[in-house]
Each structure stands twice: as structure tokens, then as C-alpha cells.
Amino acid sequence: MKYLRMMLVLLTVVLLGNTIVLADVPKPVIPKGNAEECVLPKEEMRVDHMNYILHQRDETMHRGIRTKKFSLKGCIDCHTVKDDAGKIVSYKDKKHFCNSCHTYAAVNIDCFECHASTPTAKGTISSTGGKK
Amino acid sequence: MNKINYQEIEGSSSGFIALLGILGIFVLAGLGATYYMEHNGHYVTGMNNQIVWGLPHVFAVFLIVAASGALNVASIGTVFGKTLYKPLGRLSSLLAIALLAGGLAVLLLDLGRPDRLIVAMTYYNFKSIFAWNIILYSGFFGITIVYVWMMMEKRMNKYYRPAGMAAFIWRLILTTGTGSIFGFLVARSAYDAAIMAPMFIIMSFSFGLAIFLLVLMLGYNWTNRPLGDAIIYRLKNLLGVFVAAVMYFVLVFHLTNLYETEHHGVERFILAGNTIHTTLFWVVQIIIGSIVPLIILYSKLGRSRMWVGMASLFIIIGGIAQMYVIIIGGQAYPLNIFPGMEVLSSSFGDAAAYHAYSPSLAETVLGVSGIAIALLIVVLGVRVLKFMPDSLADKDVDPHQKA
Amino acid sequence: MSKPGSETSKISRRKFLGTGITVAGMSVAPGVSLINVAEARPLDQPVSSKQRWGILVDANKCSKGCTSCVDACFTENGLNRGDEQHSRPGQKAQWIRKIDLRDKATGHEVSLPLFCQHCEHPPCTDVCPTGASFKRKDGLVLVDKHICIGCRYCMMACPYKARSFIHEELTHQFEYAPRGKGTVEGCTLCVHRVDQGRNPACVDACNAAGHKAMYFGDLKDSNSEVSKQLKMHSSKAIRADLELNPGIRYRGI
Numbered sequence: 001m002k003y004l005r006m007m008l009v010l011l012t013v014v015l016l017g018n019t020i021v022l023a024d025v026p027k028p029v030i031p032k033g034n035a036e037e038c039v040l041p042k043e044e045m046r047v048d049h050m051n052y053i054l055h056q057r058d059e060t061m062h063r064g065i066r067t068k069k070f071s072l073k074g075c076i077d078c079h080t081v082k083d084d085a086g087k088i089v090s091y092k093d094k095k096h097f098c099n100s101c102h103t104y105a106a107v108n109i110d111c112f113e114c115h116a117s118t119p120t121a122k123g124t125i126s127s128t129g130g131k132k
Numbered sequence: 133m134n135k136i137n138y139q140e141i142e143g144s145s146s147g148f149i150a151l152l153g154i155l156g157i158f159v160l161a162g163l164g165a166t167y168y169m170e171h172n173g174h175y176v177t178g179m180n181n182q183i184v185w186g187l188p189h190v191f192a193v194f195l196i197v198a199a200s201g202a203l204n205v206a207s208i209g210t211v212f213g214k215t216l217y218k219p220l221g222r223l224s225s226l227l228a229i230a231l232l233a234g235g236l237a238v239l240l241l242d243l244g245r246p247d248r249l250i251v252a253m254t255y256y257n258f259k260s261i262f263a264w265n266i267i268l269y270s271g272f273f274g275i276t277i278v279y280v281w282m283m284m285e286k287r288m289n290k291y292y293r294p295a296g297m298a299a300f301i302w303r304l305i306l307t308t309g310t311g312s313i314f315g316f317l318v319a320r321s322a323y324d325a326a327i328m329a330p331m332f333i334i335m336s337f338s339f340g341l342a343i344f345l346l347v348l349m350l351g352y353n354w355t356n357r358p359l360g361d362a363i364i365y366r367l368k369n370l371l372g373v374f375v376a377a378v379m380y381f382v383l384v385f386h387l388t389n390l391y392e393t394e395h396h397g398v399e400r401f402i403l404a405g406n407t408i409h410t411t412l413f414w415v416v417q418i419i420i421g422s423i424v425p426l427i428i429l430y431s432k433l434g435r436s437r438m439w440v441g442m443a444s445l446f447i448i449i450g451g452i453a454q455m456y457v458i459i460i461g462g463q464a465y466p467l468n469i470f471p472g473m474e475v476l477s478s479s480f481g482d483a484a485a486y487h488a489y490s491p492s493l494a495e496t497v498l499g500v501s502g503i504a505i506a507l508l509i510v511v512l513g514v515r516v517l518k519f520m521p522d523s524l525a526d527k528d529v530d531p532h533q534k535a
Numbered sequence: 536m537s538k539p540g541s542e543t544s545k546i547s548r549r550k551f552l553g554t555g556i557t558v559a560g561m562s563v564a565p566g567v568s569l570i571n572v573a574e575a576r577p578l579d580q581p582v583s584s585k586q587r588w589g590i591l592v593d594a595n596k597c598s599k600g601c602t603s604c605v606d607a608c609f610t611e612n613g614l615n616r617g618d619e620q621h622s623r624p625g626q627k628a629q630w631i632r633k634i635d636l637r638d639k640a641t642g643h644e645v646s647l648p649l650f651c652q653h654c655e656h657p658p659c660t661d662v663c664p665t666g667a668s669f670k671r672k673d674g675l676v677l678v679d680k681h682i683c684i685g686c687r688y689c690m691m692a693c694p695y696k697a698r699s700f701i702h703e704e705l706t707h708q709f710e711y712a713p714r715g716k717g718t719v720e721g722c723t724l725c726v727h728r729v730d731q732g733r734n735p736a737c738v739d740a741c742n743a744a745g746h747k748a749m750y751f752g753d754l755k756d757s758n759s760e761v762s763k764q765l766k767m768h769s770s771k772a773i774r775a776d777l778e779l780n781p782g783i784r785y786r787g788i
Contacts, residue, residue: 061679063581064671064730073710110247114680114715116708172621173703173716180625181699184687244685244700244717251682255665262664262688316662318777319694467696469649469773470788476635476644480696481625 030100033078039069049075072111077119091117136219136528138284138518141355148515151354155508162501165494166241174244177495181480182487183463187456188242191499194339194455195235195506196269196310197332200303201340203228203276205367207303210296216366219529220348221296222519225280227344227510228303229273234506236269238499261312268306275299284518307333314458321398322462325389331381335451338374342447345371347510349441351520360526368440372429375447379422382454398465402457407486409461412453421450460489575732587674588724589754589782590738591761591770592647596748597741597787599646604749605631607740608650611725613714616707628699628714630722631737636788645788648737648749651676651697651722652773652781659689659698668719674754674782675724683718690719694774697721754782 038045040052056070068074079097080088089095091112094103098117102109141148169176179186205224209217240246256263279299282292311332314323345367352359386403389395402409425443433439464486469475475483514520521528576582608631609615619627631650637643657676659668667683670676678689678698690698698721701714708714711727725735733739738751752759757766770784 057681059581061677061681062669062671064576064673064726065581066578066730068578076710110715113704114708114713114718116710116713120710170717174700175621175623175626175702180623180702181627181629181690182625182696184690184700244687244719245683248682248684251665252684255667255682257660257663257666259661260664260666260688262662262686266664313688317658317692319658319692319774463691467694469695470634470636471774471776472639473636473788474639476637478632478634478649480629480632482632482634482649482696487625 031081088118137522139522141514143515155504158504161497165497178491183489187491187495187499188238190455191502192235192238195231197336198339199228199231200307201336202344207300211300219521225276226513226519230506230509234502238502265309268309307336334377338378339451341371342444346444358523358525362526401465413457416453417450582673584672587754591750591784593748594645594647594787597646603740603744604648604737607736611736612712613709618705618707622702626702652783655780658692662688662692680718685717
């Protein structure tokens with residue numbers, strides 16, 4: 001009985017909290033990538049993207065596997081978002097693709113302290129062979 | 133022997149609150165310094181790519197080394213069965229835990245990525261002496277806490293000898309591990325010596341006991357509890373032995389180094405250079421931190437508690453200086469990357485006679501806050517749990533015990 | 536080290552860009568910088584210990600005052616793009632540096648580049664508490680910056696001072712060369728290029744500058760140029776007394 005009541009209270013709090021959040025914050029606008037589709041069906045990407053890129057990270061780092069599909073470079077190259085001035089935004093901007101949900105879901109990632117969050121311009125030294 | 137009665141300290145006096153307040157301010161300042169360093173990055177410190185470990189490490193390693201030594205008093209009581217030391221066992225263990233916590237906090241807060249603490253705990257490289265130390269430190273906490281609990285809990289009293297034994301052995305390994313952090317750095321002429329690990333053990337005895345003595349005397353003075361001369365005399369004589377032993381090891385360390393030509397450069401740099409390290413070594417470590425305390429402890433002055441306290445303080449200051457010379461001095465002396473060659477120029481300081489280091493306020497505050505963290509834990513500990521005997525007057529602590 | 540935008544760095548960068556393209560086209564002077572493109576590992580294949588990458592530096596050919604390799608490295612890896620504004624000179628990252636030396640006994644002078652020596656038994660990986668410093672199967676000693684906690688023990692352990700700590704936030708990284716505050720980094724032998732079957736940037740730059748003082752290749756392949764060169768003339772490892780068996784060898788010191 002005691003537990004049931006506690007559960008009920010918890011449930012109410014969660015529900016209430018959610019409605020408040022939902023009422024205050026607009027649902028995220030998730031920009032599309034620069035192609036027809038993602039590297040996997042979008043539903044799968046939504047749920048599992050972190051697992052794929054984190055796995056890719058270790059594969060690349062330690063085993064030198066440099067497949068394109070789940071490369072973070074790939075995500076960044078395809079998922080560009082432009083600001084009003086037509087400039088590609090970085091992760092510092094709320095509009096950045098990887099921010100679109102993370103801000104909303106209060107997910108904090110440190111990836112872009114090191115990784116470029118915008119494509120590296122063509123013509124820089126290694127971009128001759130750095131991509132495809 | 134009278135039954136020893138342990139009691140929490142009374143905690144509503146303005147003095148107690150003030151002490152908490154002062155320590156609290158230091159701890160907060162340390163956290164503020166950390167935030168400042170981590171938010172901006174280490175460019176706001178005096179550290180650089182040559183002096184990669186700075187003042188925070190000096191304090192952290194000092195505290196960690198002292199932690200192991202602070203447990204000595206408990207060990208002597210338990211492992212070597214000296215009755216006189218037994219009533220001090222609880223306080224000694226508390227101090228050990230507190231010092232270790234203070235040291236580790238500083239070490240952690242100075243990391244480039246302290247936010248990755250979870251990584252440090254989940255990824256282990258078992259070849260790394262550093263990773264071993266993480267295990268040794270956690271184990272030290274665990275064992276010492278069990279040890280204290282067995283001392284405190286009547287039903288467990290019968291197991292406390294083995295627990296004390298385990299703690300004793302564990303902490304010897306721990307200090308060996310801490311010393312080996314430096315001993316394993318084969319490339320650095322200042323550290324490349326097998327004597328490093330035993331020297332650290334004897335240093336821990338000395339620093340730990342000095343801190344313990346100071347805490348003991350201040351604690352009993354401020355709480356108006358009786359503290360007899362028997363304990364103080366015994367401890368201060370022991371302290372003198374440890375100080376002399378550290379000096380002996382320092383002497384042997386430098387003598388063996390002077391024997392090997394490849395170490396002449398670094399020896400000249402430390403012992404006869406014109407940098408702060410030479411001053412710190414001779415004036416602070418040797419004179420203030422070793423010779424003066426020895427004179428105090430073994431002369432008539434040693435009968436005065438005030439002077440014993442001063443001697444302890446000098447030993448602590450000398451110990452921090454010693455750590456500074458070992459850690460910073462060892463890095464300040466340039467690596468000999470090309471034996472037999474003279475470096476004419478390099479953009480990375482390879483041609484420098486030595487690498488300069490001037491600590492910033494932030495890293496100094498962070499380092500000092502480690503001491504505050506340790507003391508705060510002690511103060512709170514004796515407030516809420518029964519660590520301190522009501523009385524350590526001579527008649528209560530077994531006056532018949534000799535040796 | 537040339538400041539970003541300074542005359543020297545612009546020139547060497549432009550010069551380097553020009554040749555970079557030729558090299559990418561793989562048509563430069565035969566036998567110098569070629570590692571066979573045909574042998575480049577497929578993208579989905581892991582590296583293996585059948586290979587070990589290394590460089591032979593011929594200090595006799597290395598020119599005093601020339602910093603082509605250093606400039607190329609900085610440009611390639613984004614070390615001179617205007618980041619590290621706050622860091623003092625001693626705090627700025629350097630993956631490679633030029634050192635001028637004089638033999639104390641003979642007075643003979645040499646100039647050479649010093650960078651991560653990619654040891655077979657690297658002290659940095661031995662001491663790293665998390666395993667962030669690691670040796671890849673093909674001999675490259677790297678930092679997995681994803682698990683680096685910034686303790687700097689590797690910097691204490693390295694006999695060559697080959698590593699740098701990042702003392703402030705960076706914002707101008709290249710996509711292929713991630714770097715960031717609070718972690719330790721060093722020469723990767725341009726792993727992103729090597730994995731594509733290309734030379735490290737320093738090697739290409741040295742060739743382009745006409746010195747041809749650096750031979751890069753697979754030390755385990757007896758037919759590789761670097762192996763042949765090593766076999767032909769004597770060479771040395773720096774601090775050979777430490778028995779770390781570095782993958783970088785020097786001639787003329």
C-alpha cells in the first residue's frame with residue numbers, strides 16, 4: 001500500500017513536470033541532413049546514434065578502421081545547418097543539428113571541444129585525401 | 133590501566149564554529165580556484181609543458197605521504213602492542229583518512245579533465261603505477277575504515293589486531309607505490325634511483341607523525357582535555373628518530389648520485405645551483421625542517437609543548453619544501469635527451485639551463501586547500517564520532533608501560 | 536616556430552600546398568617518398584602488427600634554420616590557426632621541433648627534428664593510468680583523447696619531451712585532427728594520412744623543400760625505402776641506452 005502511494009505520487013510529479021516542460025519549451029525542430037536519408041533509418045538513428053558513433057570512435061582510434069558510414073566526420077559533413085546569414089553554424093549555436101535534441105533532452109556531450117562541428121573547408125592541406 | 137573513555141567533542145562553542153568557518157573558507161577558495169583553472173584551462177597556472185606538475189602536486193603528494201605516516205601511531209599500538217599508543221589509534225586512523233582525502237582531492241582537481249573521474253575509475257591500465265595507486269588509495273580508505281570500526285565496536289574488538297596488521301602492511305605498500313611514481317621515471321635523472329621508495333616511507337613516518345602530534349596537542353588544548361607528558365615525550369622522541377632517518381636517506385640519496393657521473397649535473401643544480409631549489413633544500417628542508425627540529429626535540433626545549441609544536445610545524449614546512457625540490461626541482465632540471473651533446477637551440481626549451489616555474493595564486497590556493505580539506509574532515513570527525521579519549525593524562529594511559 | 540600568418544609560415548604553407556598536390560598525385564621523384572598506394576589498407580581493415588611505421592632522419596641532410604617539417608606539421612594538424620592565444624610560449628603545443636646540437640667532444644654540429652619517437656616499449660603507455668596512451672598494432676604511439684584525464688604522467692615519463700598539454704579551449708580544429716583543452720597530445724605520425732597510404736606531412740614537406748632528409752615507411756617490409764636505407768648505413772636511436780627501440784632513427788648524430 002505504502003509503495004503504491006509512493007508510486008502514485010512519483011507518477012504525478014513526473015507527469016506534471018513533463019507537462020510544464022512541454023508547455024514551456026517548444027518541441028525541437030530537427031533539421032534534415034543534406035541528403036535524402038540518413039546512414040540508417042531515421043528512427044534507428046534517433047535512438048541509437050550514440051552507440052554507433054561511440055563504437056566507431058574506438059574502432060577508428062585503436063584499430064585504424066576508417067569506414068565512412070558512422071564516422072563523426074560524416075555526420076558533421078552531411079548535417080550542416082545554416083544561420084540567417086547563410087553561414088554554417090557550429091555546436092556553440094543552439095541550431096546546430098547535434099544540439100537540436102540535446103538542448104531539449106538536456107544531454108551534454110563534450111565531443112565538440114575537440115572535434116570540429118562544421119565541415120573542414122576543401123582546399124585545406126589534408127582535405128585532398130581527407131574525405132572520400 | 134584505567135578504562136579509556138572516548139567522547140565526541142563539544143561543538144557549540146564559538147571557537148569551534150570559527151574553526152569550521154576558517155577551514156570552510158579555505159576549502160571554498162580551493163573549489164573556486166579549481167573552477168577558475170578548469171574553466172579557463174591550465175594557462176592560468178604557472179605550469180607549462182616543461183613543469184607539468186606544479187604546486188598542487190607538491191601538496192597532494194605531501195598529504196598522501198603524510199597520510200600513511202599518520203597511521204603509524206595506530207600501528208605501533210596494534211601491531212607492536214605498545215599499550216601507550218592504543219588510545220591514540222582512533223585519532224591516528226581518522227587523521228590518516230583525512231589527509232589522504234585531502235591529498236587525493238587536490239590531485240583530482242588538478243587534472244586536465246576532472247570531469248572524467250568516471251573514466252579514471254573504469255579504465256585501468258594495470259601496467260601503470262598510477263592506476264595501482266588508485267587501487268591502493270581506495271583500499272587504504274576501506275581497510276582503515278574497517279580498522280577504526282573494529283576499534284570502536286566492542287563486538288569486533290577481537291578482530292582489530294589482524295585489521296591493524298592489514299592496515300600496516302597496506303600502507304607500507306601504498307607509500308612504496310607513491311614513491312615509485314617518481315622512481316619509475318627512468319628518463320629523469322633526478323628520480324632515477326631505487327632509494328626513492330624507501331625514502332618516501334621514512335618521509336611518511338616523519339611528516340605523518342609531525343602532523344599527528346600537532347593535531348593531538350591542539351585538539352586537547354582547545355577542548356580542555358587532559359593530555360599527559362608521557363605520550364608527548366614518547367611521540368616527540370620518536371619524531372626525532374624519524375627526522376634523523378629522513379636526513380640519513382637524503383644524504384645517501386645524494387651521495388650515491390654524486391658517485392655516478394651522469395647525475396652530477398642534476399646534483400649540482402639542486403645542491404649548489406642558484407635557483408630557489410638550492411635555497412629550499414638547504415635553508416628550508418635541511419636547516420629549518422630537519423636540524424632545528426632535531427635540536428629542539430632533543431634539547432631542554434623539548435620539554436616545552438610549545439616548542440614541540442614548533443618543531444612539528446618546522447618539520448611540516450621542511451617536508452613541503454622537500455616535496456617541492458623533488459617534484460618541481462626534478463622537472464626544472466632539463467632532460468638529457470642527447471648525452472654528450474650540447475643543445476644550441478630549440479623552441480621547446482631543450483637548450484635552457486633550467487626551467488623556471490612561478491606558481492599562480494590559483495594553484496597555490498588549490499594546494500593549500502588540500503590541507504584545509506583534511507583538517508575539516510578531522511574536526512567534523514571528532515565532533516560526530518568518538519575518536520578522542522576523554523583524558524590522556526598520564527595516569528589514564530598506563531604509566532607502567534616502559535619501552 | 537612561425538606565428539600564424541607570419542611571412543615564413545605563409546610561404547612554406549603555399550610552397551607546401553603546391554607540392555602536397557603533386558604528392559597526392561603520386562608522381563614525385565621516384566624512390567623518395569613513395570609508399571605504395573596500392574598497398575594502402577582498405578578502410579574496413581584493422582591495422583596489424585605485420586607493419587611497423589617508422590622514419591629515418593638523415594641529420595646530414597637536415598638543414599640548420601629550415602623549419603619546413605615543423606611548419607607542415609603545424610599546418611596539417613591545425614596548430615597554427617590562431618588558437619592558444621592565452622597560453623604562454625612554454626604552454627603552447629609543439630608536436631615537432633628543430634634542435635641544433637654540437638658534439639661536446641668534437642665540436643661537430645648537426646640540426647635535426649625531434650618528435651614522438653614511436654617506441655616499441657613506450658614509457659608513456661606504461662605509466663598512463665587509463666590506457667589512453669597506447670601503441671597501435673602498427674607501432675604508432677597515440678593518445679586516445681576520449682579517455683585521457685589530463686594527468687600528464689606521460690609527459691613526465693617521456694624521455695624525449697615529445698608531448699604537449701593543451702592549456703586552454705581550442706576552436707579552430709580541423710575535422711580530421713581533433714584536439715582539445717585538458718588533454719595531452721603529441722605527434723601521431725599523421726595517422727589520418729598514414730591510414731590512407733600517404734606520408735606524414737613533415738616527410739612530404741622535407742622532400743618538397745629539396746632536403747629529402749626523412750624516409751618514411753614500413754620497418755618490417757625489407758623492400759621499403761626506409762628499411763633499405765637503414766640497412767645500407769649506420770643509424771642511431773636517441774637515448775638508445777634506455778632500450779625503448781624507437782621507430783624513429785637518426786643518421787649523422
